[in-house]
Amino acid sequence: MTTVRIPPTLRAESGGEARVQAAGDTVRELLEDLTARFPALRERLFRDEQIAPFVNVYLEGEDVRTLDGLETPVREGATVILLPAMAGG
């Protein structure tokens, strides 16, 4: 299983949970498992079957967009963090 950290913005869709467990060998499978249990998350996380533009998904602290995207392999026990895109400056 993989621990998924949910940002405050999405906790209404995760039943108020800040951390949930999900299973999958890739980021895609993991998010499919997550959204199967929390269907309201699906339309927030995906757009045109891809990660929505204002959503960042991090596997072990690295943005999966600079890895292999949704096909990035996930090892057992990893941590995934979902975040809204935020600017600075």
Added chain:
Amino acid sequence: MATVQELYELWAGQSELEQALQRSLEPRGTEWLVHVDACCGQEARCSHTSRSRPSGSYSGSSARRSTFGSDVPSSTAASLLELIGGTPLVELPRLADAAGVSPRVRLYAKLEAQNPTGSIKDRVALAMIEAAEAAGELEPGRELLEPTSGNTGISLAMVARLKGYRLTCVLPESVTEERKRILEIFGAEIVWSPGEEGSNGAVRVAVELAGREGRWFVPFQYGNEANPLAHYDGTGAEIAAALDRLDVFVAGLGTGGTLMGAGRRLREAFPGVVVAAAEPLPGDPVMGLRSLEDGYVPPILDVSQLDRKLLVSNDEAAAGVRALLEREAIFAGLSSGASVQVATRLALELEEGVVACVLADGGWKYLSAPFWQAGAADAELEANLWW
């Protein structure tokens, strides 16, 4: 053989020696030699850190900076605007060694705190204003409006004062007290945006204001191509000129300007370089956007141009700040701590090579922050906006 301190005391205390000493200060090879034969026939080999060039390939342009003893005081500047950029690149051997980085990997940091207002944003502020002036979009007396988490506002305040513009900044309530005070002291007007919306909230409020009132000129660092261009022409070009080799370049991700501009310039100079972003993992209190659609990706940021994009928690960034201070005596801000943490992490993946990171500002604007001692006030650390 005289010590540097003795030479300075001689110089400061005996005016008749000043001209002779000034004439005899000159760089030689990788060290600075101070000839004093004009007055006493002695010669000192200077070991003052800011005079000693790093033993690597650095040959950067610190010559026009004139902190005590750093160079020949042979020129003057017409204004602070001429002193923007040309920041030094310093090696971090003690920090790298303590982290277990291979001795065949060299780790460098670009000290952007040495810009006039103490941050890398001086480059961006000047570039945006001068681009607008050149395009005829900004006439004297016009009012500027900019959303900012602080540093860009402070830099714009300096440029605006020198060029005669009025400035209003939209600032999240969750920024450090020092940034608010500096902006007030510079005479900038401040419009507050909700702290829990972070910089995204400042952008939203500024866009709403500008839409209602046409009197503003909004430089808009998040969408202004002058921002990355300032780093292409400045930050990146300076690093490219200073190093013979570069394997990894790391900068903090805020607007994306440094990573896009310097990254592009460095890829031209070093085609295989890995361009890596250090990204903040904000605490829950500053992530309370009303909805995911309030998320914001700056128009100038193209994530496909990044090779790595790594999250750094506030705790990790604070540990980086303390490591810079304890190992290298560098007094830096929180994004610099994040930048050096990612640089160290990526340096540990190398057996040999050169890694350079950007330290975007100094520690002065964070004196009230809780992170100077390990483990202190985590709740406060999570509740503030630091980048």
